[in-house]
Amino acid sequence: MIRLNLVLLLAVMASAVYLVSVQYESRRVFTELDRARSESRRLEAEYERLQVEKRGQATPARVEKLAREKLQMRQASPAITHYVTYSGSAGADAAKGETP
Amino acid sequence: MSRSIQYTSSPLLASRTPVWRSKFVVGAIALAFFGLAARAAYIQVVANDFFQRQGEVRFARTLDLPANRGRILDRNGLILASSVPAPSIWAIPEDVDMDKAQMQRLAKLLEMPTADLAKKLDDEDKTFVWIKRQVDADVAKQIAELNLKGIYQRKEYKRKYPEGEAAAHIVGFTNVEDNGQEGVELMFNKTLLGRPGMRHVIKDRLGRAVEDVGEVIPPVDGQDLQLSIDSKIQFFAYQKLRDAVLVNRAHAGSVVVLDAITGEVLALANYPSYVPDKRKNLTGEQLRNRALTDTFEPGSVMKPFTVGLALNKGRVKPSTVIDTAPGSVTIGGATIHDSHAHGALTVEQVIQVSSNVGTAKIAMQMPASDMWETFSQAGFGQKPQIEFPGVVSGRLRPAKTWRPIEQATISYGYGLSASLFQMARSYTVFSHDGQIIPATLLKNSTPAQGVSVFSPATAAEVRHMLQMAAGPGGTGPKAQTIGYSVGGKSGTAYKQVGKGYGSDGNRKYRSWFVGMAPIDSPRVIVAVMLDEPSAGKYFGGEVAAPVFSETVQQTLRMLGVQPDMAVRPQIVATAVEESF
Numbered sequence: 001m002i003r004l005n006l007v008l009l010l011a012v013m014a015s016a017v018y019l020v021s022v023q024y025e026s027r028r029v030f031t032e033l034d035r036a037r038s039e040s041r042r043l044e045a046e047y048e049r050l051q052v053e054k055r056g057q058a059t060p061a062r063v064e065k066l067a068r069e070k071l072q073m074r075q076a077s078p079a080i081t082h083y084v085t086y087s088g089s090a091g092a093d094a095a096k097g098e099t100p
Numbered sequence: 101m102s103r104s105i106q107y108t109s110s111p112l113l114a115s116r117t118p119v120w121r122s123k124f125v126v127g128a129i130a131l132a133f134f135g136l137a138a139r140a141a142y143i144q145v146v147a148n149d150f151f152q153r154q155g156e157v158r159f160a161r162t163l164d165l166p167a168n169r170g171r172i173l174d175r176n177g178l179i180l181a182s183s184v185p186a187p188s189i190w191a192i193p194e195d196v197d198m199d200k201a202q203m204q205r206l207a208k209l210l211e212m213p214t215a216d217l218a219k220k221l222d223d224e225d226k227t228f229v230w231i232k233r234q235v236d237a238d239v240a241k242q243i244a245e246l247n248l249k250g251i252y253q254r255k256e257y258k259r260k261y262p263e264g265e266a267a268a269h270i271v272g273f274t275n276v277e278d279n280g281q282e283g284v285e286l287m288f289n290k291t292l293l294g295r296p297g298m299r300h301v302i303k304d305r306l307g308r309a310v311e312d313v314g315e316v317i318p319p320v321d322g323q324d325l326q327l328s329i330d331s332k333i334q335f336f337a338y339q340k341l342r343d344a345v346l347v348n349r350a351h352a353g354s355v356v357v358l359d360a361i362t363g364e365v366l367a368l369a370n371y372p373s374y375v376p377d378k379r380k381n382l383t384g385e386q387l388r389n390r391a392l393t394d395t396f397e398p399g400s401v402m403k404p405f406t407v408g409l410a411l412n413k414g415r416v417k418p419s420t421v422i423d424t425a426p427g428s429v430t431i432g433g434a435t436i437h438d439s440h441a442h443g444a445l446t447v448e449q450v451i452q453v454s455s456n457v458g459t460a461k462i463a464m465q466m467p468a469s470d471m472w473e474t475f476s477q478a479g480f481g482q483k484p485q486i487e488f489p490g491v492v493s494g495r496l497r498p499a500k501t502w503r504p505i506e507q508a509t510i511s512y513g514y515g516l517s518a519s520l521f522q523m524a525r526s527y528t529v530f531s532h533d534g535q536i537i538p539a540t541l542l543k544n545s546t547p548a549q550g551v552s553v554f555s556p557a558t559a560a561e562v563r564h565m566l567q568m569a570a571g572p573g574g575t576g577p578k579a580q581t582i583g584y585s586v587g588g589k590s591g592t593a594y595k596q597v598g599k600g601y602g603s604d605g606n607r608k609y610r611s612w613f614v615g616m617a618p619i620d621s622p623r624v625i626v627a628v629m630l631d632e633p634s635a636g637k638y639f640g641g642e643v644a645a646p647v648f649s650e651t652v653q654q655t656l657r658m659l660g661v662q663p664d665m666a667v668r669p670q671i672v673a674t675a676v677e678e679s680f
Binding site: 026027030031034042045046048049051052055056059060061064075076077078079083 | 178179182183184185237257260262263264266304308309310311312331332335336339582583584653654657662663
């Protein structure tokens with residue numbers, strides 16, 4: 001009887017110690033998860049910020065200015081555009097030499 | 101012996117303790133245990149809530165989970181407005197302990213004078229001072245790296261508007277609390293805002309969350325909003341308008357570009373504008389979305405409606421001759437004039453040369469109520485059904501109150517008022533086979549369902565007249581553009597100066613042009629208005645029509661519409677022989 005009680009006592013003690021360590025581990029992991037989550041939020045926000053910045057660098061105003069000043073480009077007009085029609089039979093048209 | 105308790109069997113050690121003493125001790129210990137039990141019951145049962153709460157206060161925390169404000173996108177998914185992290189810098193003045201060099205570096209990073217910074221940190225009684233709200237993320241990072249004592253950062257978000265001033269009036273802006281103040285930001289504030297979430301956590305000694313308690317309410321981010329605006333068209337429209345306003349030394353200007361098939365607003369710009377990110381020294385003049393909030397007498401732009409009504413009712417044909425000689429007509433004691441006397445004109449020519457007399461004569465053949473009905477159907481005097489704050493409805497008085505002379509003047513656009521946006525939308529009647537279609541600021545790629553005002557045949561006839569008006573011999577030949585057939589009507593009006601329209605020396609004008617292209621099956625409607633051009637030229641056909649022309653050219657190119665007119669190609673196609 002006493003032996004059984006002793007075994008049970010030991011089992012309870014072991015279980016209690018294990019519980020404490022699991023609790024500790026779970027809290028540690030939870031903190032880590034929480035940190036990872038906030039890091040992911042931060043990175044998302046950073047991504048959004050960079051997207052906006054990229055967009056800010058590619059606004060029509062800036063593109064136009066650079067094209068005009070740096071690359072000496074000018075606005076296309078229908079007068080300097082060659083229009084081609086594209087359809088399923090485009091290949092056939094081209095073969096016949098009919099470019100509209 | 102019976103009166104004492106025997107502790108031992110040996111008579112030598114027998115003490116003569118009275119029984120009551122041991123009973124007393126037992127009773128005292130029992131009482132103490134009872135006290136403990138009572139206390140435990142009090143804590144566990146009676147005052148449980150109180151202690152539970154007190155415990156929670158010490159380790160449980162409620163964290164707000166902020167929702168992101170939705171983005172505003174253009175029709176191609178490009179960002180017009182988005183929230184980015186922008187930490188606010190605050191301080192506890194008492195804890196701040198900086199030397200001069202550090203202070204200077206901080207001030208430089210914050211782009212504020214060192215003296216201002218020092219002043220903010222001067223008041224040691226305060227426990228909280230905003231140093232600067234919503235600084236750029238980069239700057240905040242650098243400040244954090246300085247590692248200053250007593251200087252803290254608070255996570256906040258700020259709206260960024262990459263398109264800047266070109267789209268400012270449409271998109272609007274938010275205040276520091278992230279609430280919409282103007283434009284789409286204000287109108288769709290609820291949709292964009294989202295709903296913040298919440299979570300309860302247990303925190304440990306170091307302030308780390310170690311456990312979730314109960315349910316987590318996740319934040320619901322605001323919805324993204326896709327507008328019908330095309331940011332490229334918006335930019336070019338704004339650019340051309342700005343150039344025209346500056347060249348003509350005008351007070352202000354507006355331009356509206358509508359998709360003639362779907363009723364979407366492709367661009368809507370005003371000048372002067374503002375940069376939404378830098379709103380210091382903002383004036384009402386810059387803030388006003390003139391295209392939607394300013395009304396004026398539409399003038400000649402109304403003539404096609406009067407003529408359209410007469411055609412639709414079968415009163416006239418495009419070839420019917422109207423005698424406009426001698427360039428004036430007297431109705432009910434008042435005389436109306438043409439700027440040039442024209443003699444006999446066909447109905448087509450009345451629109452082409454924009455004859456007031458001809459239009460009035462056509463109008464006088466019809467009952468006023470018919471005109472009122474047509475104009476109302478075309479949206480005049482009605483509030484435009486568009487999702488935008490501060491839209492005005494203009495003014496069109498009921499037909500019963502029109503005197504004959506008023507019926508005549510209203511027929512050519514005086515005696516009623518409308519915004520530029522209303523005018524642009526009203527022209528969908530001609531572009532959309534006689535149907536007026538609802539305009540929208542939200543992307544919508546299906547053709548709009550309209551309400552019929554004129555028959556498709558009438559609409560086609562009026563389109564032809566509009567083409568003549570924008571052609572040689574018309575009032576707005578400068579509206580023409582390479583490759584595309586255009587049609588439209590110009591307008592010029594004296595602005596009211598005091599009580600009248602001003603005398604010859606100090607007259608002020610407003611000039612505009614409303615038209616569409618390509619004329620046979622219109623894709624876009626463009627309306628341009630310049631307020632008080634004062635560089636000599638002031639006719640709508642000279643001041644506003646060139647802006648129309650350039651805007652149409654750019655817009656149709658960007659929409660990929662093939663030119664419908666023969667173009668003399670200027671492509672240099674002579675190949676140079678390659679040398680080996």
